[in-house]
Amino acid sequence: MKTVSWNRTFTEAKDPRKTFGEALTDAGSAIPEIIALSTDSSSGSGMGPFAKKFPERHYEFGIMEQGAIGYAAGLASTGLIPFYAAIAPFVTARPYEMFRNDLGYMQQNVKVVGRCAGLTYSHLGPTHHSLDDIAIIRTIPGVTILNPGDPVSIHKAVQAAAEFKGPAYIRIGSPPMPGIYNGDVPFEAGKGNVLMDGTDVTIIATGTMLANAVKAAMSLESEGVSVCLIDMHTVKPLDTELVLEAAERTGRIVTVEEHYVTGGLGSAVAELCSANRPTPVHMIGVKDQYASNGPYEELLGLYGLQAGQIADTVRNILK
Amino acid sequence: MSLSAQEKWELEEKALSLREKVLRMIKASGSGHLGGALSATEILTALYFRIMRVDPQRPDWPERDRFVLSAGHKCLILYAALAEKGFLPESYLDTYGDLKSPLPGHPSMEKQPGVEANTGALGHGLSIAGGMAMGLRAQEKKNRVFVLMGDGEQAEGSNWEAAAAASYHKLDNLLAFVDRNGLQIGGKTTEVMSYEPLEDRWSAFGWSVKTIDGNNIEQVVEAIESAPFEAGKPSVIIADTVKSKGLSFAEGDAAYHYWKAGADEMKTADADLKKAREILENARKGLK
Numbered sequence: 001m002k003t004v005s006w007n008r009t010f011t012e013a014k015d016p017r018k019t020f021g022e023a024l025t026d027a028g029s030a031i032p033e034i035i036a037l038s039t040d041s042s043s044g045s046g047m048g049p050f051a052k053k054f055p056e057r058h059y060e061f062g063i064m065e066q067g068a069i070g071y072a073a074g075l076a077s078t079g080l081i082p083f084y085a086a087i088a089p090f091v092t093a094r095p096y097e098m099f100r101n102d103l104g105y106m107q108q109n110v111k112v113v114g115r116c117a118g119l120t121y122s123h124l125g126p127t128h129h130s131l132d133d134i135a136i137i138r139t140i141p142g143v144t145i146l147n148p149g150d151p152v153s154i155h156k157a158v159q160a161a162a163e164f165k166g167p168a169y170i171r172i173g174s175p176p177m178p179g180i181y182n183g184d185v186p187f188e189a190g191k192g193n194v195l196m197d198g199t200d201v202t203i204i205a206t207g208t209m210l211a212n213a214v215k216a217a218m219s220l221e222s223e224g225v226s227v228c229l230i231d232m233h234t235v236k237p238l239d240t241e242l243v244l245e246a247a248e249r250t251g252r253i254v255t256v257e258e259h260y261v262t263g264g265l266g267s268a269v270a271e272l273c274s275a276n277r278p279t280p281v282h283m284i285g286v287k288d289q290y291a292s293n294g295p296y297e298e299l300l301g302l303y304g305l306q307a308g309q310i311a312d313t314v315r316n317i318l319k
Numbered sequence: 320m321s322l323s324a325q326e327k328w329e330l331e332e333k334a335l336s337l338r339e340k341v342l343r344m345i346k347a348s349g350s351g352h353l354g355g356a357l358s359a360t361e362i363l364t365a366l367y368f369r370i371m372r373v374d375p376q377r378p379d380w381p382e383r384d385r386f387v388l389s390a391g392h393k394c395l396i397l398y399a400a401l402a403e404k405g406f407l408p409e410s411y412l413d414t415y416g417d418l419k420s421p422l423p424g425h426p427s428m429e430k431q432p433g434v435e436a437n438t439g440a441l442g443h444g445l446s447i448a449g450g451m452a453m454g455l456r457a458q459e460k461k462n463r464v465f466v467l468m469g470d471g472e473q474a475e476g477s478n479w480e481a482a483a484a485a486s487y488h489k490l491d492n493l494l495a496f497v498d499r500n501g502l503q504i505g506g507k508t509t510e511v512m513s514y515e516p517l518e519d520r521w522s523a524f525g526w527s528v529k530t531i532d533g534n535n536i537e538q539v540v541e542a543i544e545s546a547p548f549e550a551g552k553p554s555v556i557i558a559d560t561v562k563s564k565g566l567s568f569a570e571g572d573a574a575y576h577y578w579k580a581g582a583d584e585m586k587t588a589d590a591d592l593k594k595a596r597e598i599l600e601n602a603r604k605g606l607k
Contacts, residue, residue: 035457056457057457059453059488061484062483062484062487064480064481064483064484066446066476066477066480067446067449067477067480067481067484068446069446070443070445070446070447070449070450070477070481071446071447071449071450071453071481071484072450073436073446073447073450074446074447074448074449074450074451074452074453074454075450075451075453075454075457076450076454077435077436077447077450077451077454078450078451078454078455078457078458078460079454079458080454080457080458097440097443098443098446098477101437101438101439101440101443102436102437102443102446102447105437106428106436106437
């Protein structure tokens with residue numbers, strides 16, 4: 001089990017949408033086929049710099065989140081590479097059938113970016129929370145799901161998605177994300193990164209929960225717990241080899257995600273283990289309910305997603 | 320450019336040939352979406368045998384024009400046109416309904432070259448075609464994009480999202496058809512859920528509109544050849560047609576939207592098309 005190099009002290013937090021925008025502009029400078037699609041949220045999604053630099057490659061559709069997926073499919077069929085970014089539930093839950101038929105079934109080379117995912121829109125309530133987007137898109141065959149957990153990973157996820165052919169869903173949050181990696185970290189779609197290679201318990205985290213999982217793991221480590229910590233930035237295709245190796249190595253797995261436990265990373269890991277190497281999988285995430293409204297950090301606390309709570313959950317499991 | 324008598328005859332013969340193929344596929348599987356395939360026959364005849372630049376030897380030819388069948392259940396007429404054009408061997412028509420057939424009940428790009436989009440769920444085709452038109456224009460390509468919708472399909476709200484975006488983005492390389500045969504599964508389109516007057520609605524959405532007799536090959540050709548009807552606007556042809564056109568017992572009857580063919584009706588269908596061919600052959604003599 002090979003660990004990657006990462007900062008054990010966090011670097012300055014960055015707005016993930018801004019990072020996405022920078023990454024898109026960089027990718028767009030190198031690959032002229034890249035275009036940006038917006039449904040009345042271009043700057044909110046971080047695509048402002050791209051639109052400014054390449055105005056003729058930026059397409060606005062207004063608030064038509066179903067039709068925009070079809071347009072993206074048609075655009076991709078002519079050889080262009082559309083990146084379509086908007087608020088996560090409106091690019092996944094609302095246009096599900098368009099995503100399935102027009103992007104998945106036709107395998108169109110479109111990259112859909114769901115921003116402000118999870119509980120980001122904490123005050124605005126369940127219509128704007130996105131706790132089911134991974135579950136929804138995971139049911140569509142042939143769609144890659146990238147859920148990067150720090151600014152460097154967001155940049156690399158956008159670059160990777162631009163370079164492989166086929167539909168992808170890239171999930172990002174909105175609150176500033178601390179930097180975990182330095183620029184040299186490998187990012188290969190479908191390959192998780194091992195941050196710590198302990199043997200007592202495996203923590204697999206994804207996306208916005210990576211930083212909290214890292215904090216929890218370091219605190220457990222300081223108490224003498226030998227933690228195996230994995231950043232599973234690609235939820236689909238899942239790095240099955242790595243998960244099974246970790247299951248073998250530690251005998252228990254804890255998954256952490258800002259998503260329903262139903263259908264998300266935890267489910268994917270449990271589905272894999274149940275068939276191949278039965279292993280207890282404890283899933284940390286939101287249970288079957290409409291989440292409450294309120295300040296973001298407090299909401300995370302309500303659902304056991306803060307770093308201290310993650311560590312507590314792991315301690316209980318190890319008792 | 321108006322059609323010569325010879326050209327008109329040739330296109331009418333193609334249309335009949337496509338109807339015969341539709342029947343052949345239904346014979347192979349025992350059932351199929353009959354009504355819409357036969358109402359749209361002249362539109363596909365005009366597109367594939369007069370208008371569109373396509374090459375069966377190179378289905379992915381970048382310079383090709385594109386046809387999206389939004390009303391995917393009308394696929395029998397698309398398969399008939401693709402077979403007549405040479406995209407698939409005629410013998411494939413006899414596999415319709417089989418597990419491994421390249422011609423499933425709704426069209427699939429992976430299974431049959433020449434199919435431009437996987438359709439079936441209604442209300443998807445116009446946005447896909449709009450994206451194609453937008454992408455081709457962005458790359459300064461001259462290819463045109465055609466899309467065929469049903470009139471019952473007009474009730475899908477996603478069409479109107481797509482329609483608004485097409486006019487806002489001035490996609491005048493896009494030509495849409497509404498096959499207004501007036502019937503859907505549940506009965507008359509004006510009684511199940513009316514979207515009339517279609518001309519006013521499309522026009523209000525920024526499209527340039529023409530209404531024609533969609534089973535009259537001359538009118539169909541003439542309308543398509545005059546598109547774009549206005550520069551800077553997408554065009555839509557509201558084609559008034561007869562559902563199940565060409566089969567005496569089924570014309571204008573909603574019950575034949577999907578036909579489970581009985582032996583007696585099949586006999587009548589054969590006789591109807593045979594008679595139509597005799598009439599055409601007689602007309603050919605008049606041409607010389």
